[in-house]
Amino acid sequence: MTEPILTVAGVSKTYDSGTVALQPTDLAINRGEIFALLGPNGAGKTTLINIICGIVTPSSGTITVDGHDAIREMRQARRRIGLVPQELHVDMFETVLATVTFSRRLFGRSGHSDYIEQVLRDLSLWDKRKAKIMELSGGMKRRVLIAKALAHEPEILFLDEPTAGVDVALRRDMWKLVHKLRAGGTTIILTTHYIEEAEEMADRVGVINQGKLLLVDDKDALMQKLGKREMDITLSEPMADIPAALSEWDVSLAEDGRRLRYVFDATAERTGIPSLLRKLADLGIGFKDLETSKSSLEDIFVDLVADKVAA
Ligand SMILES: Nc1ncnc2c1ncn2[C@@H]1O[C@H](COP(=O)(O)OP(=O)(O)OP(=O)(O)O)[C@@H](O)[C@H]1O
Numbered sequence: 001m002t003e004p005i006l007t008v009a010g011v012s013k014t015y016d017s018g019t020v021a022l023q024p025t026d027l028a029i030n031r032g033e034i035f036a037l038l039g040p041n042g043a044g045k046t047t048l049i050n051i052i053c054g055i056v057t058p059s060s061g062t063i064t065v066d067g068h069d070a071i072r073e074m075r076q077a078r079r080r081i082g083l084v085p086q087e088l089h090v091d092m093f094e095t096v097l098a099t100v101t102f103s104r105r106l107f108g109r110s111g112h113s114d115y116i117e118q119v120l121r122d123l124s125l126w127d128k129r130k131a132k133i134m135e136l137s138g139g140m141k142r143r144v145l146i147a148k149a150l151a152h153e154p155e156i157l158f159l160d161e162p163t164a165g166v167d168v169a170l171r172r173d174m175w176k177l178v179h180k181l182r183a184g185g186t187t188i189i190l191t192t193h194y195i196e197e198a199e200e201m202a203d204r205v206g207v208i209n210q211g212k213l214l215l216v217d218d219k220d221a222l223m224q225k226l227g228k229r230e231m232d233i234t235l236s237e238p239m240a241d242i243p244a245a246l247s248e249w250d251v252s253l254a255e256d257g258r259r260l261r262y263v264f265d266a267t268a269e270r271t272g273i274p275s276l277l278r279k280l281a282d283l284g285i286g287f288k289d290l291e292t293s294k295s296s297l298e299d300i301f302v303d304l305v306a307d308k309v310a311a
Pocket of ligand 1: 048
């Protein structure tokens with residue numbers, strides 16, 4: 001196993017207001033992976049990213065970026081990082097090309113025009129390079145933020161909510177670009193509210209809620225957990241016990257035996273639903289209604305927290 005490119009050890013943040021935005025957190029990011037930090041509003045995602053990028057001072061802990069301490073060796077650490085923030089902070093009167101070139105020079109890199117041209121082309125911004133930022137659409141401005149973050153050829157790219165409020169075309173371009181960057185060896189860390197986004201893009205996923213990193217897992221393993229669905233079968237007659245013949249399905253009784261609840265994996269090739277329904281018919285168990293529920297992100301968090309407590 002190679003050394004992680006980024007290590008977060010015991011990092012926490014309590015803002016001056018007293019808000020505990022991040023509890024002590026440990027996290028290691030592998031070189032070349034796409035890591036998604038998944039969590040609802042206010043979970044602490046931006047706080048963690050901003051600490052790593054040197055924008056917010058942590059209350060405790062250390063961060064090592066490619067062997068450099070992010071506080072003591074801030075410059076070396078920071079030049080390895082590109083950050084695409086949620087909000088736009090650019091000079092509206094500058095041209096696209098000037099803004100992006102300026103970002104490159106900030107990190108002591110010479111104006112390597114071939115590289116900048118490629119970045120602008122990848123983001124469909126090349127034709128707009130002479131336009132002033134103020135003349136661009138919202139989506140184009142988002143693209144400029146990405147170009148700026150990439151301008152100094154960072155090894156690690158942070159994308160804070162990259163697709164919040166963007167249209168389908170930009171989202172597709174962004175995903176394509178992320179995969180291309182990863183193929184070129186860039187490590188990518190993104191924050192998102194959307195399970196679909198984590199599913200589409202990430203190799204590994206960290207779930208964060210209320211300032212606590214609840215778990216870090218391979219995407220596939222997590223998606224299995226996230227793919228859990230429930231089907232509620234409202235029975236014609238209440239049932240006192242579950243018949244032994246149903247033992248091969250993960251069923252339980254709810255509402256005083258009036259409902260049979262079946263938990264299944266929606267991502268599996270076979271959900272087991274048709275065979276369960278056939279078995280109920282064979283057993284002469286009638287039902288009035290069937291309802292499946294898709295677990296929301298919130299349910300998943302509740303599940304995960306409950307799992308942690310039980311573990
Ligand atoms: N500068 C600040 N001063 C005080 N509290 C803050 C500050 N920035 C964030 N917070 C609080 O810290 C908590 C975590 O916020 P953070 O922005 O890190 O969450 P997030 O997961 O990125 O949320 P979102 O998805 O909405 O961007 C929230 O309760 C927020 O109100």
